Amino acid sequence: MLWYTGKRLLQVIPVLLGATFLIYFMVFAMPGDPIAALYGDRPPAPGVIEQIREQYHLNDPFIVQYFYYLAGIFQGDFGVTYSGQSVNDVLARTFPVTIRLALLAIFFEMVAGIFVGLVSGLRKGGIFDATGLGVSLVLISLPIFVVGFVAQYFLAIQLGWFSPTVGAGAPLEDLILPALVLASISFAQIVRLTRSSVIETASLDFVRTAYSKGLTRRRIVPVHILRNSLIPVITYLGTDFGTLLVGATVTEGIFNVPGVGRTLFQAILRGEGPTIVSFVTVMVLLYLVVNLVIDLLYAVLDPRIRYA
Amino acid sequence: MPDIDTTTSKPRPEHFVAPLEETPLDAIDTIKAEGKPSNLWIDAWDDVRRRPMFWISLAMILIIVFIALFPGLFTSEPPNSNCQLANSNGAPTDGHPLGFTRQGCDVWSRIVHGAATSLTVGIIVTILVFTLGVLFGAFAGFYGGWVDGLLSRIGDIFFAIPYILAAVVIMSVFAEYRNVWIISLAIGVFAWPVTARVLRSEILRVKNSDYVTAATAIGVPKFKIMWAHVVPNSIAPVIVITTIALAGAIVAEATLSFLGVGLPSTFMSWGNDIAQAQTTLRTAPQVLLYPSIALSLTVFSFIMMGEVIRDALDPKARAQR
Numbered sequence: 001m002l003w004y005t006g007k008r009l010l011q012v013i014p015v016l017l018g019a020t021f022l023i024y025f026m027v028f029a030m031p032g033d034p035i036a037a038l039y040g041d042r043p044p045a046p047g048v049i050e051q052i053r054e055q056y057h058l059n060d061p062f063i064v065q066y067f068y069y070l071a072g073i074f075q076g077d078f079g080v081t082y083s084g085q086s087v088n089d090v091l092a093r094t095f096p097v098t099i100r101l102a103l104l105a106i107f108f109e110m111v112a113g114i115f116v117g118l119v120s121g122l123r124k125g126g127i128f129d130a131t132g133l134g135v136s137l138v139l140i141s142l143p144i145f146v147v148g149f150v151a152q153y154f155l156a157i158q159l160g161w162f163s164p165t166v167g168a169g170a171p172l173e174d175l176i177l178p179a180l181v182l183a184s185i186s187f188a189q190i191v192r193l194t195r196s197s198v199i200e201t202a203s204l205d206f207v208r209t210a211y212s213k214g215l216t217r218r219r220i221v222p223v224h225i226l227r228n229s230l231i232p233v234i235t236y237l238g239t240d241f242g243t244l245l246v247g248a249t250v251t252e253g254i255f256n257v258p259g260v261g262r263t264l265f266q267a268i269l270r271g272e273g274p275t276i277v278s279f280v281t282v283m284v285l286l287y288l289v290v291n292l293v294i295d296l297l298y299a300v301l302d303p304r305i306r307y308a
Numbered sequence: 309m310p311d312i313d314t315t316t317s318k319p320r321p322e323h324f325v326a327p328l329e330e331t332p333l334d335a336i337d338t339i340k341a342e343g344k345p346s347n348l349w350i351d352a353w354d355d356v357r358r359r360p361m362f363w364i365s366l367a368m369i370l371i372i373v374f375i376a377l378f379p380g381l382f383t384s385e386p387p388n389s390n391c392q393l394a395n396s397n398g399a400p401t402d403g404h405p406l407g408f409t410r411q412g413c414d415v416w417s418r419i420v421h422g423a424a425t426s427l428t429v430g431i432i433v434t435i436l437v438f439t440l441g442v443l444f445g446a447f448a449g450f451y452g453g454w455v456d457g458l459l460s461r462i463g464d465i466f467f468a469i470p471y472i473l474a475a476v477v478i479m480s481v482f483a484e485y486r487n488v489w490i491i492s493l494a495i496g497v498f499a500w501p502v503t504a505r506v507l508r509s510e511i512l513r514v515k516n517s518d519y520v521t522a523a524t525a526i527g528v529p530k531f532k533i534m535w536a537h538v539v540p541n542s543i544a545p546v547i548v549i550t551t552i553a554l555a556g557a558i559v560a561e562a563t564l565s566f567l568g569v570g571l572p573s574t575f576m577s578w579g580n581d582i583a584q585a586q587t588t589l590r591t592a593p594q595v596l597l598y599p600s601i602a603l604s605l606t607v608f609s610f611i612m613m614g615e616v617i618r619d620a621l622d623p624k625a626r627a628q629r
Contacts (some may be wrong), residue, residue, distance in 0.1 A: 011464075014461055014464075014465070015461070015464045015465050015468050016468075018461070018462075018464075018465030018468075019465050019468040019469055022465060022466070022469065022474075023469065023474075023477060026474075026477050026478055026481060027477060027481055137608070137611065137612065137615065138608065140611055141555070141604055141607045141608035141611050141612075142604050142607075143559045143562055143563060143600075143603060143604070143607065144563070145562075145563065145566050145582065146582070146600040146603065146604055149582070149586065149589060149596055149600065150597075150600070152589065153589055153590075153593050153596075157589070157590055242470030242473075243470070245470060245473070246470055246472045246473060246563075249473075249567075250563065250566070250567070253567075254586075264476075265567065268476055268480065268567050268568060268569055269567070269568045276476065276477060276480050277477065280469075280473050280474075280476065280477055283470070283473060284468060284469050284470075284473070287468065287470065288468055
């Protein structure tokens with residue numbers, strides 16, 4: 001396990017360097033003057049420009065600038081937002097909200113998705129299965145902002161079941177609707193993965209053995225079938241985390257959730273380049289860390305991975 | 309071969325092998341030359357054409373393509389130029405079946421003219437993703453070794469940045485040059501690693517087949533084996549995810565336009581219209597609803613097509629039905 005962990009950690013390093021380099025390259029090696037973008041139509045005095053260029057190392061060669069940026073990231077410094085706040089302060093304020101939203105969404109999609117997938121898989125070809133597949137096909141086709149607006153309009157504005165926007169402090173009951181919307185993107189995929197995984201596991205020899213030695217269905221389904229079917233679902237959560245982050249950006253924008261996503265959403269709307277880069281970097285790092293953790297978890301769950 | 313005279317030789321007491329006249333060797337040894345040839349694609353076509361889902365999604369796609377190619381046949385109203393603020397969020401009237409946007413433009417006309425944008429971006433992204441994915445996946449899978457190591461790590465790096473986030477960054481950099489090409493490039497440049505991974509793992513499965521060994525034995529150059537034998541035999545799963553990627557690209561364009569980093573408002577784009585309408589969601593929800601329906605139906609038809617193709621090409625998926 002230690003060997004596997006070390007190998008996996010070593011693999012992350014080039015990806016991390018490459019990804020941050022790409023983001024940095026996209027923003028700062030491309031045509032356009034960052035300072036001109038900062039000031040818009042009214043250019044500042046030349047002295048100010050020179051001072052800012054010096055302050056942000058813009059006079060140094062590109063690669064040196066990149067290393068300044070990288071050093072900042074490794075010291076936990078993600079830069080300063082447009083309005084002069086440190087990104088770390090903004091993160092400290094907004095991150096807990098997004099984590100709460102994401103965990104709630106993952107909870108919803110896992111519980112509902114695994115339940116529907118399990119029942120569909122066990123009763124392959126039945127009415128429940130056909131309905132489930134149909135609903136999941138429709139859900140996959142709906143872009144997240146469409147789901148968001150439809151839910152906001154019908155469930156919150158028309159029916160008044162939920163609050164259409166999230167109040168200060170983001171209490172849990174306000175987060176339910178955004179979390180449901182966020183869960184809807186991956187729900188369909190989890191249903192399908194669980195379904196096909198359950199069908200495959202249910203036809204394996206050890207399940208037949210369990211039946212033939214007289215175990216009850218109530219024991220075989222959760223312990224033998226479900227547990228062995230969940231590995232691909234858990235791995236999927238890792239690769240899907242990127243979708244979750246993008247989804248959170250849109251959902252938090254629609255429901256005005258005071259999280260990381262909305263901060264990025266507003267930075268995008270206002271065209272604040274440096275803020276966008278900082279937050280995208282944070283999200284990419286988060287994505288890499290989550291995938292690393294899930295890979296390690298995967299190896300704990302399935303020993304075959306470690307020895308491969 | 310010596311003739312066997314079955315009439316003169318003494319009858320043997322036992323038969324360990326069935327006598328010649330009882331064994332229809334023809335049926336065992338010959339290939340029916342006049343029979344229909346069969347391969348994965350013909351089987352898939354036979355499977356697909358019996359399924360109503362295929363014809364429904366094909367019809368939907370053809371209608372959308374037709375609308376995108378000839379918008380003038382569906383509406384005579386210009387989408388952008390004949391807007392009157394007096395009609396802002398107005399109810400449907402004669403000749404304006406879906407009412408008006410906040411700017412007083414005809415909703416139906418904007419939806420009809422938006423189809424071309426969605427499809428164009430979808431197709432350019434798909435071509436880009438397919439080309440990059442096949443190049444990276446083929447060389448990585450077929451050549452292996454350090455080529456695989458290098459190409460796969462490059463793929464990992466691009467995969468580490470969720471492609472919509474990457475597109476957000478690229479589009480904010482190109483704030484002044486936003487057009488259909490730039491947005492397609494922004495989406496496609498980061499969306500290819502999945503295709504490459506799928507092709508690579510399929511090639512790893514295929515490249516040790518007997519026909520590859522045979523081709524090597526008769527001296528076919530390695531490069532030619534890759535393009536003539538290995539890639540065509542590994543392309544099926546790539547076709548499946550490419551169809552679904554087309555739907556993903558359309559969603560990505562709408563999402564970027566919705567976020568405000570997509571196409572400028574002079575372009576007809578459903579994402580733009582949805583973003584515009586969100587401010588008046590409470591008072592005029594229909595203005596937001598109609599482009600959302602158009603977008604969802606388009607995505608739905610491509611996803612449904614992808615599902616049908618997946619079922620037809622993937623025997624494992626077929627067995628699970």
